[in-house]
Amino acid sequence: MFDKFANIFRIPDLRKRILFTLGLLAVYRIGGHIPIPGINSALFQQFIEQNRGTLLGFVDLFSGGQFRRMTIFALGIMPYITSSIILQLLTVLYEPLARLQKEGELGRKKITMYTRYLTLLLSTLQSMFIAIGLQKAGTFVTSPGPGFVLMTILTLTTGSVFIMWLGEQITERGVGNGMSLLIFANIIVGLPRGVADLVDKARNAAWGPLTPVLMVLLVVVMVAVVAFIVFVERSERRIPVQYAKRIIGRKMMGGQSTHLPLRVNSGGVMPVIFASSIVTIPQTVLYGLRDNRYFGSVIEALRWGEPLYTVLYAVGIIFFAYFYISIVFNPNEVADNMRKYGGFIPGIRPGKRTADHINEILTRMTLVGALYLIIISFIPEWMMVGIHLNHLFRPLGPFFEKLPNWILNGLNVNFYFGGTSLLIVVGVAMDTVNQIESQLIMRHYDGFTPKSGRIRGRRSW
Numbered sequence: 001m002f003d004k005f006a007n008i009f010r011i012p013d014l015r016k017r018i019l020f021t022l023g024l025l026a027v028y029r030i031g032g033h034i035p036i037p038g039i040n041s042a043l044f045q046q047f048i049e050q051n052r053g054t055l056l057g058f059v060d061l062f063s064g065g066q067f068r069r070m071t072i073f074a075l076g077i078m079p080y081i082t083s084s085i086i087l088q089l090l091t092v093l094y095e096p097l098a099r100l101q102k103e104g105e106l107g108r109k110k111i112t113m114y115t116r117y118l119t120l121l122l123s124t125l126q127s128m129f130i131a132i133g134l135q136k137a138g139t140f141v142t143s144p145g146p147g148f149v150l151m152t153i154l155t156l157t158t159g160s161v162f163i164m165w166l167g168e169q170i171t172e173r174g175v176g177n178g179m180s181l182l183i184f185a186n187i188i189v190g191l192p193r194g195v196a197d198l199v200d201k202a203r204n205a206a207w208g209p210l211t212p213v214l215m216v217l218l219v220v221v222m223v224a225v226v227a228f229i230v231f232v233e234r235s236e237r238r239i240p241v242q243y244a245k246r247i248i249g250r251k252m253m254g255g256q257s258t259h260l261p262l263r264v265n266s267g268g269v270m271p272v273i274f275a276s277s278i279v280t281i282p283q284t285v286l287y288g289l290r291d292n293r294y295f296g297s298v299i300e301a302l303r304w305g306e307p308l309y310t311v312l313y314a315v316g317i318i319f320f321a322y323f324y325i326s327i328v329f330n331p332n333e334v335a336d337n338m339r340k341y342g343g344f345i346p347g348i349r350p351g352k353r354t355a356d357h358i359n360e361i362l363t364r365m366t367l368v369g370a371l372y373l374i375i376i377s378f379i380p381e382w383m384m385v386g387i388h389l390n391h392l393f394r395p396l397g398p399f400f401e402k403l404p405n406w407i408l409n410g411l412n413v414n415f416y417f418g419g420t421s422l423l424i425v426v427g428v429a430m431d432t433v434n435q436i437e438s439q440l441i442m443r444h445y446d447g448f449t450p451k452s453g454r455i456r457g458r459r460s461w
Contacts, residue, residue, distance in 0.1 A: 007440055014175075014439050021174030024166050025185050031162070032066045032073050036155045038148045039070045044140050066186070072159040074130075075123055077182050080164045083118040085270075087111055092327050119164055120157065127156035175439075176432035184428040187421040218383070225379055229426045232372050235264045237365055239358065244342040260334070260345075262362060265369040267324040269423040272373050274324070275316030279309060305385035305409075307392055314374050321370035322363075331358040376423060385409065 009015045035041055048068035067074045091097045091111075100107040131152035135144045163182065170178030198215070205211045238259040282302055301308040335355035344350045348357045386409040389400035400408070 008436060011439070014436070017173065017175045018436075021170050021176065021181065024170055024174065025181065028073070028163070028166055028182060028185060029189070031159065032071050033069075034072050036070055036072055036074070036152055038141055038143050038151065039134065040140050040142055041069055044068065044070055044134075047140070072155050073163055075126055075156050075160040075163075076186065077163055077167065077179055079122040079126060079160050080115070080119045080167070080179060081273075082122055083115045086118060087115050089327065116164065120161060123157045123160035124153060127153045127160075130156065176428070176435055180424070180428045180431070183424055187425055221379070221383075225376065225422065226426060229376060229423060230430065232264055232369075233427060233430060236261045237264070237361060238262075239361065240346055241338065241343050242346055244344070260338075260358070262358075262365055263369075264365055265372060266329060266362075266366065267321050267369065267373075269373075269427065270324050271317050271320035271370065272377055272423065274320040275313055278316055279313050304381055305388045307387070307389060310378065310387060313377070317373050317377065318367070318370040321366050321373065325362065325366050329362065331355040331362065334358060373423075380422060 008018065045068045066076060087097070091101050097111070100110055128149070131149040134140045134152070135148060141148055167178030167182050170176065170181055172178075174181075198218070200206075202211060202215050238261055241258050241260050243256055243258070279302065282298065300306070302312070303309060332352075332355045335351060335358065338344065338354065339350040345354055345357060348354050386407055388408060389403065390408055392400065
């Protein structure tokens with residue numbers, strides 16, 4: 001294994017790419033510790049800690065804690081992600097953008113340019129609302145006034161655009177997807193704090209006599225969850241496709257058998273992100289009415305661990321899983337392309353019947369993928385805060401009072417890898433390793449997996 005890692009630095013081009021990527025990630029982390037002027041950071045961090053289950057906590061997760069410290073990179077990568085999602089949706093709804101997407105490299109460059117402009121616009125609007133909100137709060141701003149608003153807008157917008165540039169440079173001249181690696185760096189930075197918190201709980205026996213048993217169980221569950229994510233993310237349903245033989249000029253073309261791969265989790269982490277955003281919006285919008293006797297109960301019911309939040313979150317993941325896959329995958333288009341090149345699924349007639357067959361398989365697989373996302377999303381949250389079944393309406397609520405406290409209130413673990421972040425961390429790590437491995441194999445070096453590397457000749461006895 002050490003030889004395989006050493007092979008990375010034996011290739012000059014790959015070594016430069018990795019060092020370039022690490023250098024830009026270091027710049028990104030340094031910028032994450034430079035605060036914007038005029039903010040009382042201690043009070044604002046305390047405010048975010050109290051509202052980590054709301055949309056503010058969700059934004060802070062993707063910024064790697066930079067939002068709570070209100071640094072120059074406080075907006076993080078979210079404006080660029082939002083812009084990319086909006087442009088992706090518009091390519092389905094707006095015909096000129098759909099035609100532009102089919103123009104190849106030139107069309108891709110124009111859509112990238114539109115994404116940059118939209119990122120700049122969203123960053124400006126978000127920074128303006130943040131500056132006005134901080135100023136209205138009163139306690140967070142040391143020197144309120146128009147100067148503070150303009151300085152905050154300029155600083156946060158510039159930081160967001162600079163992050164976008166860093167991500168594009170990593171994608172073009174480094175290793176892996178730049179935007180994904182920036183999110184990965186934001187999330188992984190919480191790992192040392194999580195480990196230190198677990199060590200502290202183990203020393204102080206925070207969970208009573210069962211602390212050693214629960215600690216071992218926690219580690220086992222974490223390893224099992226990561227292994228489960230890797231297994232599902234690599235799983236796919238392969239639909240066999242046969243291509244008919246055709247004579248082109250003097251050559252016989254086609255006739256080979258191949259397959260159409262359909263991933264179990266085709267939507268990736270996007271359904272979880274969409275569902276999290278939608279469920280946490282009411283808490284953020286109605287936060288000022290948390291003491292109201294009508295809206296206060298609604299805000300409480302939408303907190304982490306509450307049954308209503310759990311149901312809405314699960315339904316949202318299922319809905320957005322189907323919604324997102326309907327946007328990114330078109331069975332009719334796949335069936336038409338297959339028919340144009342003489343391909344067919346054995347036992348299925350080409351055309352509409354093929355599209356219906358693919359759509360039927362995709363529908364079942366999307367449900368399995370959505371259930372997988374629900375399980376992965378809820379395991380960390382239940383470990384942190386539990387599931388408050390005792391808060392259900394009578395007569396169900398008192399029935400669950402006898403359940404163990406670790407089920408109702410969790411293990412009180414500062415678990416820095418929630419469902420969304422855990423999926424992103426594992427997915428980005430797998431993609432980056434695959435890219436490095438492909439670079440090694442392309443240069444006739446052994447990769448990381450046992451079956452990769454040079455093609456060995458037949459042994460002679």
